[in-house]
Amino acid sequence: MAEYNPFSLRGKTILVTGASSGIGREIAYECAKMGARIVVSGRNVERLKATLAEISVATGNEEHLAVPADLADSSGIEALVADLPVLNGVVHNAGINKRMTCQFIKEGDMQNILRTNLESPVLLQKSLLKKKKVADGGSIVFTASLAALRQTPGNAVYSASKAGIIAYAKTLAVELASRRIRVNSILPGMVWTNILSNTKIDIETYKENEKTYPLGRYGVPADIAPLAVYLLSDASSWMTGTSINIDGGAGM
Ligand SMILES: NC(=O)c1ccc[n+]([C@@H]2O[C@H](COP(=O)([O-])OP(=O)(O)OC[C@H]3O[C@@H](n4cnc5c(N)ncnc54)[C@H](OP(=O)(O)O)[C@@H]3O)[C@@H](O)[C@H]2O)c1
Numbered sequence: 552m553a554e555y556n557p558f559s560l561r562g563k564t565i566l567v568t569g570a571s572s573g574i575g576r577e578i579a580y581e582c583a584k585m586g587a588r589i590v591v592s593g594r595n596v597e598r599l600k601a602t603l604a605e606i607s608v609a610t611g612n613e614e615h616l617a618v619p620a621d622l623a624d625s626s627g628i629e630a631l632v633a634d635l636p637v638l639n640g641v642v643h644n645a646g647i648n649k650r651m652t653c654q655f656i657k658e659g660d661m662q663n664i665l666r667t668n669l670e671s672p673v674l675l676q677k678s679l680l681k682k683k684k685v686a687d688g689g690s691i692v693f694t695a696s697l698a699a700l701r702q703t704p705g706n707a708v709y710s711a712s713k714a715g716i717i718a719y720a721k722t723l724a725v726e727l728a729s730r731r732i733r734v735n736s737i738l739p740g741m742v743w744t745n746i747l748s749n750t751k752i753d754i755e756t757y758k759e760n761e762k763t764y765p766l767g768r769y770g771v772p773a774d775i776a777p778l779a780v781y782l783l784s785d786a787s788s789w790m791t792g793t794s795i796n797i798d799g800g801a802g803m
Pocket of ligand 1: 696
């Protein structure tokens with residue numbers, strides 16, 4: 552008898568954006584280990600190739616793909632979608648942050664954050680649907696953030712971008728339910744990745760804040776990936792339109 556595994560992704564093809572580092576890289580790796588064929592995307596070609604190589608070696612499967620794309624650029628989105636096979640899963644994970652208090656928000660910084668975290672996934676998803684790249688019964692996952700619900704100084708634009716994508720995801724869930732395509736959002740608390748180094752907060756301050764987390768630490772990408780696996784698998788086939796905190800208890 553085949554091994555019992557309700558979270559298997561065998562037979563599914565899954566796109567993960569922002570897979571060249573951090574949370575996206577780990578999600579891609581875990582999904583591949585659960586049997587999926589993975590398409591990884593990101594801007595940094597070297598790190599993307601390294602992700603693909605790691606996944607291919609770990610799974611002994613040469614069918615995974617890497618498609619570099621700058622998703623802040625409409626032509627990057629169109630080129631990515633043109634290269635894609637039909638997908639059973641999509642993880643909209645690419646994102647950026649830059650902290651600035653409301654008095655000092657610069658228009659260009661705001662546009663970059665809203666473009667990457669909100670507009671780009673919306674436009675990518677539109678193109679995937681128009682080009683019929685998402686199979687019926689598929690699963691779409693957005694990496695939002697606990698920041699959408701729990702505010703800290705300097706994070707207004709980032710928080711707004713993530714609150715926006717959660718609202719968008721719920722509407723998408725309503726629209727796609729008749730095709731049994733499910734749409735859910737993951738809301739991580741603080742996770743040790745490169746994104747933290749772009750925030751002008753020093754490591755000692757993060758380490759102090761980490762102690763306030765009920766479970767005593769910030770997350771690592773491996774804490775987040777299994778939730779994505781669950782949402783992409785048939786084990787979650789009655790879940791849509793949800794937004795799930797995964798945050799060491801920080802959201803309590
Ligand atoms: N770490 C946290 O504490 C935390 C908490 C909550 C939510 N999140 C969210 O988790 C997601 C992943 O972030 P992370 O923490 O893993 O940070 P990360 O290590 O910096 O990864 C960000 C990823 O997004 C990609 N990306 C950024 N701009 C892009 C663009 N214009 N086009 C294509 N790809 C782009 C990056 O690609 P390149 O490096 O190749 O440019 C990279 O692969 C983000 O949406 C973030 O907002 C993170």
